[in-house]
Amino acid sequence: MKAEFGVRCSGAEPLIYELSKPGRTATTLPALDVPEAELPPPSLLREPDRLDLPEVSELDLVRHYVRLSQLNWAIDIGFYPLGSCTMKYNPKVNEAAARLPGFAYTHPYQDVHTVQGNLMVMHVLQEMLREIGGFAAVTLQPSAGAHGELTGVLMMRAYHLDRGENQRTRIIVPDSAHGTNPATTAMVGLEVVEVPSDERGNIDLEALRAVCDDSVCGLMLTNPNTLGLFEERLAEVMELIHGCGGLVYGDGANFNALMGIARPGELGFDVMHFNLHKTFSTPHGGGGPGAGAVGAVEKLAPFLPGPIVYLSRCEEVGCPRAADPEEAEEEATFFHLVTPLKSIGRVKAFYGNFAILLRAYTYMRMLGAEGLRRVSEMAVLNANYLKSQVRDILPISHDRTHMHEFVAKGIIPEAPDVRALDIAKRLIDYGFHPPTNYFPLIVPEALMIEPTETESKETLDAFAAALRSIREEALTDPAVLHEAPHTAPVRRLDEVRAARQPVLRWQP
């Protein structure tokens, strides 16, 4: 058995393939009630002529998956302060809503007049996002934050091309940006121009001025930025970029601090994605599904991907079931799908990740406008409270009022060979998911901490106490940190090798 990393854990439990005994089965198929069919010709069949799957009993199978689920960390198990990822609690009512048969059993090929309820959910969600974002229109199509970025930057390019400004091929990205920003730019075929941050953690205005000319397609800006800081000279940044004919893309993944407090569309952002799977509590991690809705101001709205759900009066659009006059009365309005005039086209099949949209809708309706504002207030309060507890344990990067997260440095001067990675791994032994590590890139030994609004003061205090205790260990017994984690199913991994040469398949 070759287990380079991953599934083989304490070493005691056999893997599912090792449990396999010919003839065992975990399924009971119903009796065949259709005529038996011929197999396809042998040339189309796999060699050997069966899938090499483990043969196990139902009990073996159940234990296998339950055991695997217990090896994972989850927000439902404990604190998960993964900065920029907004690992907040996912209320279970969202799951109940997504499982309602009326939603769960609809099919994307159904005629729109049979899915008016689904379209209403999408329309109201669009309207709520429009309202809190300060945008003219919103699409729900993109399936992730990065996908929203791609959509937004494609729209920016389309806007310039539409005006004949073909020379606008450069996108400015601050050095504190999430890696998806330059990646998106490259995918659109535009050139990345990196600008530094100043000593207060803002984008460096002088550096920005130096690159601002008529080759600029736009700026991608995260606000609050990945240091958890609000751009102090945002108005000047906007004036500068718009002044040289560029557009401003908002990376809205960090929207958790702003709801009901500031509208990006009013702050000067032209187009922005929301991470519904961060801010609006739909489950995430492990690769999706997610949703990266995109909002745009008036001048960019015509370029949004379609379809967008609109509510119209039947007399304007003609309702499909209006033959019966009584029904026509009843259905005086009708949700229908519209593709904007200059749309960049679809970015996702059908309606986007509808079940994720439904969860975000439920979350927002449960909280209401007041509740969403309170979420942001509490997220900011929790981050600043936790920072006040961590400040005397680890140095804080750019220690001014933070928004929803802050960045500490895993640097202990009296224990110079202890690194942020050691602290992060040791936190696992204390029962906490580590913070985001070594991002943002501009902070040495970064530990990016985002507590979110859903954590109690007791949890935040316990986390600070763990950090304090780890600091003590660093001074007295640093080996215990270097060898951490000690209690996790797998010990310290060779993360570079795991990323470069992942072993994703069991190999006999």
Ligand SMILES: *Cc1c(COP(=O)(O)O)cnc(C)c1O
């Ligand atoms: C999470 C995140 C993204 C990307 O979102 P995905 O849904 O993971 O693609 C982009 N920018 C920032 C700042 C983020 O935190």
